[in-house]
Amino acid sequence: MMEVFKAVTCPVCACLCDDLEVTVDKGKIVDVKNGCAFSKSKLLNYNGKQRVLKPLIRKGNDFAEVSYDEAVKQAAKLLTEANYPLFYGWSMTSCEAIRVGIELAEEIGGVIDTTSTICHGPSTLGIQDVGLVSSTLGQVRHRADLIIYWGSNPLIAHPRHMERYTVFSKGRFQEKRKLVVVDVRETETAKKADLFIRIEPNKDFEVLQALRVLIRDDELDVEKVAGIPVATLEKLAEMMVECKFGALFFGSGLTMTEGKNRNVDAAISLIRDLNRITKFIIMPMRGHFNVTGADMVFTWQTGFPYAVDFSMGYPRYNPGETSAIDILLRQESDAALVVASDPVATLPRKAAEHLVKNPLIVVDPHMSATAKLADIVLPSTFVGIEAKGTAYRMDNVPLPLKKIVEPPTGILSDEDILSKILFEVRRLKENAS
Amino acid sequence: MELIIRNGFVFDPLNKVEGEKMDVFVKDGKIVEKVDECKAKVIDASGMMVLPGGVDLHCHIAGSEVNAGRLLRPEDHFKNFERKTRVTRSGSGHSVPSTFTTGYRYARMGYTTIMNPAMPPLEAKHTHDELNDTPMVDKGSYTLLTDWWFILECLENGKIEECVRYAAWILKATKGYAIKIVNPGGIEAWGFGRNVQSLDDPVPYFNVTPREIIRALCKVNNWLGLPHTIHLHTNNLGKPGNYITTLETMKCVEDLALKDKPVIHITHCQFSSFKGSNWRNLRSGAEEIARYVNNHSHVTLDMGQVIFTNTTTMTADAPFQFTLHQLTGNKWMNHDVETETSSGIVPFRYKRKNFVHAMQWSIGLELALLVDNPWKIFLTTDHPNAGPFTAYPRIISWLVSRKARESTFKKISLKAQRKSLLPSITRELTLYEITIMTRSGQAKVLGLKNKGHLGVGADADVAIYNLNPEAIDPSKDYKEVRKAFRNAVYTIKNGEIVVKNGEITKHVNGATLWVNLQTSEQKLFNEKLKEKFRDYWTVEYENYAVEENRLKISNPINVEAKI
Amino acid sequence: MISLQLKNSLKFPVTAKCISPDALQDKSLEEIEKLKIWVGNKKKELRELFKIEIRGSEREVIHVYGDLTKVRGIGAEMTMGELTIHGNTGMHLGEEMKGGKIIVYGNTGDWTGSMMKNGTIEIYGNTGNYLGAPYRGLDKGMSGGKIIVHGNVKNEAGAYMQNGIIRVYGSAGQFAGLRMKDGTIYIQKKCGERVGANMRGGKIIVQGFLKSVLPTFTIEDLRDKVKIENEEIIKEPFYLFLGDLAEDGKGKLYISKKKNPHLNFYEKFLEGEKIE
Ligand code: SF4
Numbered sequence A: 001m002m003e004v005f006k007a008v009t010c011p012v013c014a015c016l017c018d019d020l021e022v023t024v025d026k027g028k029i030v031d032v033k034n035g036c037a038f039s040k041s042k043l044l045n046y047n048g049k050q051r052v053l054k055p056l057i058r059k060g061n062d063f064a065e066v067s068y069d070e071a072v073k074q075a076a077k078l079l080t081e082a083n084y085p086l087f088y089g090w091s092m093t094s095c096e097a098i099r100v101g102i103e104l105a106e107e108i109g110g111v112i113d114t115t116s117t118i119c120h121g122p123s124t125l126g127i128q129d130v131g132l133v134s135s136t137l138g139q140v141r142h143r144a145d146l147i148i149y150w151g152s153n154p155l156i157a158h159p160r161h162m163e164r165y166t167v168f169s170k171g172r173f174q175e176k177r178k179l180v181v182v183d184v185r186e187t188e189t190a191k192k193a194d195l196f197i198r199i200e201p202n203k204d205f206e207v208l209q210a211l212r213v214l215i216r217d218d219e220l221d222v223e224k225v226a227g228i229p230v231a232t233l234e235k236l237a238e239m240m241v242e243c244k245f246g247a248l249f250f251g252s253g254l255t256m257t258e259g260k261n262r263n264v265d266a267a268i269s270l271i272r273d274l275n276r277i278t279k280f281i282i283m284p285m286r287g288h289f290n291v292t293g294a295d296m297v298f299t300w301q302t303g304f305p306y307a308v309d310f311s312m313g314y315p316r317y318n319p320g321e322t323s324a325i326d327i328l329l330r331q332e333s334d335a336a337l338v339v340a341s342d343p344v345a346t347l348p349r350k351a352a353e354h355l356v357k358n359p360l361i362v363v364d365p366h367m368s369a370t371a372k373l374a375d376i377v378l379p380s381t382f383v384g385i386e387a388k389g390t391a392y393r394m395d396n397v398p399l400p401l402k403k404i405v406e407p408p409t410g411i412l413s414d415e416d417i418l419s420k421i422l423f424e425v426r427r428l429k430e431n432a433s
Numbered sequence B: 001m002e003l004i005i006r007n008g009f010v011f012d013p014l015n016k017v018e019g020e021k022m023d024v025f026v027k028d029g030k031i032v033e034k035v036d037e038c039k040a041k042v043i044d045a046s047g048m049m050v051l052p053g054g055v056d057l058h059c060h061i062a063g064s065e066v067n068a069g070r071l072l073r074p075e076d077h078f079k080n081f082e083r084k085t086r087v088t089r090s091g092s093g094h095s096v097p098s099t100f101t102t103g104y105r106y107a108r109m110g111y112t113t114i115m116n117p118a119m120p121p122l123e124a125k126h127t128h129d130e131l132n133d134t135p136m137v138d139k140g141s142y143t144l145l146t147d148w149w150f151i152l153e154c155l156e157n158g159k160i161e162e163c164v165r166y167a168a169w170i171l172k173a174t175k176g177y178a179i180k181i182v183n184p185g186g187i188e189a190w191g192f193g194r195n196v197q198s199l200d201d202p203v204p205y206f207n208v209t210p211r212e213i214i215r216a217l218c219k220v221n222n223w224l225g226l227p228h229t230i231h232l233h234t235n236n237l238g239k240p241g242n243y244i245t246t247l248e249t250m251k252c253v254e255d256l257a258l259k260d261k262p263v264i265h266i267t268h269c270q271f272s273s274f275k276g277s278n279w280r281n282l283r284s285g286a287e288e289i290a291r292y293v294n295n296h297s298h299v300t301l302d303m304g305q306v307i308f309t310n311t312t313t314m315t316a317d318a319p320f321q322f323t324l325h326q327l328t329g330n331k332w333m334n335h336d337v338e339t340e341t342s343s344g345i346v347p348f349r350y351k352r353k354n355f356v357h358a359m360q361w362s363i364g365l366e367l368a369l370l371v372d373n374p375w376k377i378f379l380t381t382d383h384p385n386a387g388p389f390t391a392y393p394r395i396i397s398w399l400v401s402r403k404a405r406e407s408t409f410k411k412i413s414l415k416a417q418r419k420s421l422l423p424s425i426t427r428e429l430t431l432y433e434i435t436i437m438t439r440s441g442q443a444k445v446l447g448l449k450n451k452g453h454l455g456v457g458a459d460a461d462v463a464i465y466n467l468n469p470e471a472i473d474p475s476k477d478y479k480e481v482r483k484a485f486r487n488a489v490y491t492i493k494n495g496e497i498v499v500k501n502g503e504i505t506k507h508v509n510g511a512t513l514w515v516n517l518q519t520s521e522q523k524l525f526n527e528k529l530k531e532k533f534r535d536y537w538t539v540e541y542e543n544y545a546v547e548e549n550r551l552k553i554s555n556p557i558n559v560e561a562k563i
Numbered sequence C: 001m002i003s004l005q006l007k008n009s010l011k012f013p014v015t016a017k018c019i020s021p022d023a024l025q026d027k028s029l030e031e032i033e034k035l036k037i038w039v040g041n042k043k044k045e046l047r048e049l050f051k052i053e054i055r056g057s058e059r060e061v062i063h064v065y066g067d068l069t070k071v072r073g074i075g076a077e078m079t080m081g082e083l084t085i086h087g088n089t090g091m092h093l094g095e096e097m098k099g100g101k102i103i104v105y106g107n108t109g110d111w112t113g114s115m116m117k118n119g120t121i122e123i124y125g126n127t128g129n130y131l132g133a134p135y136r137g138l139d140k141g142m143s144g145g146k147i148i149v150h151g152n153v154k155n156e157a158g159a160y161m162q163n164g165i166i167r168v169y170g171s172a173g174q175f176a177g178l179r180m181k182d183g184t185i186y187i188q189k190k191c192g193e194r195v196g197a198n199m200r201g202g203k204i205i206v207q208g209f210l211k212s213v214l215p216t217f218t219i220e221d222l223r224d225k226v227k228i229e230n231e232e233i234i235k236e237p238f239y240l241f242l243g244d245l246a247e248d249g250k251g252k253l254y255i256s257k258k259k260n261p262h263l264n265f266y267e268k269f270l271e272g273e274k275i276e
């Protein structure tokens, strides 16, 4: 029997398009309308060969299949015994699961961190220094007449961003908009731009600071900045000053290159300065579909958005000190629980090495690179496909994730698995005292 | 569970009980006539004050704006933290505490019901998720309706009835408790970086004025029969000379008054009671505002009392926040919400020696003391805008004691000392009046029938303070008063003891209060709205509403709308 | 004198703000030994980590021995006395220090002297990032006192500095003097780029190589000498830049002419001035 689900939220990127129409036939997704290629590929192929269907515990070089109860018991024991365990991931699961994750990290006295540590963490640090002038994406759609993508390539990384929210969308006040792209190479997005400015790598800071001076009609002593003639930058400055509503979106081309949070700091400062003249907003192009939600839940429960250290019984936050990547590089952790991410594939090699050297528990639907090296693997459902929950779009708008199909028999959600571990940890602690 | 609160001095203004020594009986979460004395647990409250649990009708504690404030300010949290205990979760934050910590701190002060005053509809799920994580108290949220395009368009076309329908839909969709109005017209203008200057300044691109918006939403409020009045943050807030705007705002709905019932609540009135034409000649407009309020029954106020501390300002009035950023040079967050509203955040330090800040401190107290009737003005700090809610005990001490006021007054800016009206005010509020201003009056204006009193049938939300009204003179012993209100000896929530001697003894989840409006033919109307949906928002109709099962504990107030 | 000798090497982070003259001076040996400190998420007593001895009567003098790379917050908020570390230390050494002296015969971690108000820190090895800088979100860093680093510093040394002096005899990373308002930073050897970014006031002296000056600085003068502090003067030519214009800043950036011939194109602006 065919069934069509409407208004399905796409559990892939932080555009969180919620207009998908998904057709299900005999418990299988057979068609996806409105989604981009990423979306289709995930929704049609998520249930591949790599799916883990039984909890696993390492026995030498192999895994043995065990019950959830057994795996949870072992996991709880490893975590409770640890002196400085890490709880890492969280950007591809629901806010509901993240809530339990934080409670678990607090109960044990561990460090909990998200994948922000390797993508938009610097954005947060920049925000904490200078603020953030932003809006929801609809505000951009209705009002913006100038769109700037800086170090981000939406046509490839966020395929529907331009169609739904910016250049190709239609709003109440605006239909035609100018597109500016600033990047170190001519990306697909840059090819569509009215003005493309190709800057030398790792020179974003200089360009942004120079623009801050130019929008005030002040002059510079130099003729070129980052290889760009000042006259070209003056042109951009003029476009910025003269627009009615501008929007600048930045990606990891800004946050993960030399200068990191200071690049973001300069970008935000530029946009803030522009608001004395016209209306302008700025927004980070967050990647994973719920990395924003992780920030949100972390912040309301602990006061801090990521890199939260509970080892002393209360939340402490200081990226560089309490961030997962730095802890791993300094080889300080002695156990880890990884949920909804694949650090072995994404962290620097040295960090990943330390991670797998210690007891490692992975909660994941797939046999990811990290799961392959784990001591315990707890298979979970795909949230947004097989389990419901909440996720936050890159502009902080919360959206429901739906359950469209049944998970494989007996497979639990992240939230349920974490709750079981938490319950077991409390039992162990109770027995000990 | 059954409880007997024995021998306390009971203050229950709604039932006209003023410090009588009597017993209070609790059973199954309610105040009852009597309980089985053999089974009941007895609390010896002799020598103590027994009050209904505190009610706060205006504190920013949850949702996207508050959370952005938290994210912005690690420096507000890193030295102000709470450790996890056997019963409580950990947390952090001085002016914008994390959710668990917020709930615990309110409970320790004997508060049991609090209202979050600014919920952007599109982000209502966020607000409710945070309220779910705010333990110990019942809570609700006001839906920001001010410059929502649907309302503006209805007004442009003079379709007030349609306005009512839209309002009904969105209140239900967002699980809101009341209609919040913030700088009407100014927020839409801010969409292109502008503002409005007066009640009759037209909203750019919409053929309506702030006055029309206020009047329309006031009518909508009456029409829907909502338990609370419209809850309004005035135009020109925070600007010298704005007391005129405030007077005009109150006047503009005079004819909409229903008998003796209030129809408008002017919130954090201190920020809207400025006289003068610039910051240097700033004066207090408290006398004029109070005179008006004393002569009219259709309006209530809350203070928005300034506390000299480092805090975080956050309002939906984004153009005002921008001005504040320009004034201070402090870091600034702005978040506009498509078709609906906006918000801004700026850290702020109120300094004793700063003339303007000291005047603001004075104006808040002047308002509270010059408005004769404590049922018309309530104690708030517009948390955290004028200071964190944890300062309430300090404010109580200023209100009950001239001496307390003088001791702070001596330390403020000399220029402010010369211009302040405070020295001329001798009034000292009684503990009975404080009870009204901190719970009974607030419950009444919120239309919360089971809150703010200890009559039979009321919710068993009770606060017991170690203060013997027969033994102390609040005027002299104001420090005792402050100390007592800081940490309740007992806080009882839904008939359970949750705080003892200022410590949380039990973590409970309060309920979320919302107005469940019953309207006729709403369904057809919703279909119409659905058609337009994609033109206005970037999310789907199906994904917009807050489902009731999202609320951890739902407590709908059923209201039969007259439509 | 109180001496603390680390017993075993450490794996987990240790927070030990109690290792400071203020905290130890009027405690008995037994009380010191029983001080609680966090090792990872476990609470331990100081004696489990250190062999502690008290010699003589000079209780405000402390010597610590061993590799304390994992130990954070030593000497935090200290107001007096002398703390000598024979070995490396971890982060937040002397954080919010108000007086006294810290000497380190080794390297120190990030946030050394963070938000320090007064006193002296002298490091014979290298130090990390954020020397003297504030905690996240705060806009006031070091506001007084002196930090001397004989080795190198990493990024953002002296960020948000309000006053005081930082002297680095080695090289510095990027963003030295970020958003500083006042005070002096002296860097003897090579300096990373973006020095003085967003500075509003104060003085930065770079005697070594600097690849480029931020475009938002403007050349003001060519001086034949520059003063570091008191009577200490370097007698060689320095370019003087003002900035950061992005913040309408009035900070002074002195860059050695000798070590930076590639910056001589700025001189054309100075000549122009003379013609006028
Ligand atoms: S743009 Fe992102 S959210 Fe939208 S359909 Fe594609 S992958 Fe999904």
Ligand SMILES: [Zn+2]
Binding pocket: B058, B060, B117, B268, B315, B382, B385
């Ligand atoms: Zn408010």
